[in-house]
Amino acid sequence: GDSVTQMEGPVTLSEEAFLTINCTYTATGYPSLFWYVQYPGEGLQLLLKATKADDKGSNKGFEATYRKETTSFHLEKGSVQVSDSAVYFCALSDPVDSSYKLIFGSGTRLLVRP
Amino acid sequence: SAVISQKPSRDICQRGTSLTIQCQVDSQVTMMFWYRQQPGQSLTLIATANQGSEATYESGFVIDKFPISRPNLTFSTLTVSNMSPEDSSIYLCSVGSSYNEQFFGPGTRLTVL
Numbered sequence: 001g002d003s004v005t006q007m008e009g010p011v012t013l014s015e016e017a018f019l020t021i022n023c024t025y026t027a028t029g030y031p032s033l034f035w036y037v038q039y040p041g042e043g044l045q046l047l048l049k050a051t052k053a054d055d056k057g058s059n060k061g062f063e064a065t066y067r068k069e070t071t072s073f074h075l076e077k078g079s080v081q082v083s084d085s086a087v088y089f090c091a092l093s094d095p096v097d098s099s100y101k102l103i104f105g106s107g108t109r110l111l112v113r114p
Numbered sequence: 115s116a117v118i119s120q121k122p123s124r125d126i127c128q129r130g131t132s133l134t135i136q137c138q139v140d141s142q143v144t145m146m147f148w149y150r151q152q153p154g155q156s157l158t159l160i161a162t163a164n165q166g167s168e169a170t171y172e173s174g175f176v177i178d179k180f181p182i183s184r185p186n187l188t189f190s191t192l193t194v195s196n197m198s199p200e201d202s203s204i205y206l207c208s209v210g211s212s213y214n215e216q217f218f219g220p221g222t223r224l225t226v227l
Contacts, residue, residue, distance in 0.1 A: 032214050043206055044157070044218040046115075051214050089156065093216070099170065100145055102208070102216055104156045 002027045002094050006105035009087075013112050019077040021088055021108045023064075026071065029096035033057075033066055033073040036089045038107075044089065047075075080112045116141050116209055118219035126225045127197055134193045135222045137207035142187035144211045148180070151204040151221070160205075163190040197226045 007022040025031065035047040035057070048057030053068035062077045073090060090105040117140040127133050137146065146163040161169040161182055169182035184190040194201050202225050210216035 034216075036218075043220040044208075046215070046217060049215065093214070099162055100210060100216075101147060101159045101162065101172075102157075104158075106156045 002031070002092060002097070002103050004090050004092055004103055004105035006088075006090050006108050009107070009109040011108060011110050013080055013110070015082055015112055015114055016079045017112075019075070019080045019084075019110065021075040021090075021110070023073045023075065023090035023105060024071050025073065025090075025092050027092055027094045027096075029094045030068075031092040031094040033064070034091045034093070034102070035062070035064055035073070035075050036091060036104075038087045038089065040086070047088070080110070082112045082114055085110055085112045115215075115217045116143060118207065118209060118217060120207060120219040120222050122222060123220065124223040124225075126227060129198050129226055131197055132193055132195045133197065133224060134191050135205055135207075137190045137192070137219055139188045139209050143209040144187075145209065145216075146184060146190045147208045147210075147216070148182060148190070148192045149206045149208060149218075151206065153202065157206065160192070163192075163207075194224065197224075199226045202226045 032051045034049045036044040037047045048059040050057040050066035056065045064075045087107045089107045091102045119138045121136045148160040149157040160175045161171040163184040181193045204221045206221045207219045208216045
């Protein structure tokens, strides 16, 4: 079945450092890919998405490119802030699965220190 | 994006009791889902709430334990029945109109003693 694999956390960075959180997937069809963020004590927010190969999703300085050849969707940010501290989830939705459900990775906790 | 609210936002319950969680959306949506997030874990889909028919449950989840209603296109409830401490989790509803996008409610944080 479909699955999403994320790098283990926690990731600890100093403010203004470069961030990469790796995400790879397996899917039957051509999925849509998502990054969600969960701030402490809150629900999930959609951070960015990409729906086809080579699409780049971007939001709030975060970017991720849909790489079909490597089945990856790595999250990057050039300069992190303390306010970016949160748990980041990579997810996919496979149109072959008519239920439209999301399949999530295990989540990666990011801690940014001043 | 749709505005999604959940009630209650949190609760502490005794084992053996049941809790009903409500999910309200400010616009009609095609799909509504219920997810569970156990402490420190990722999200797992419980079921798809189908308007006017029985919910579609994922493997490992059954209707007797997690009955779901969806009377219209803006509202759904999830009941956690005969609770045990293992049911302590965050329960989230999500809504979407296609496989390209889903939005989540703020979640209900449940603690079972």
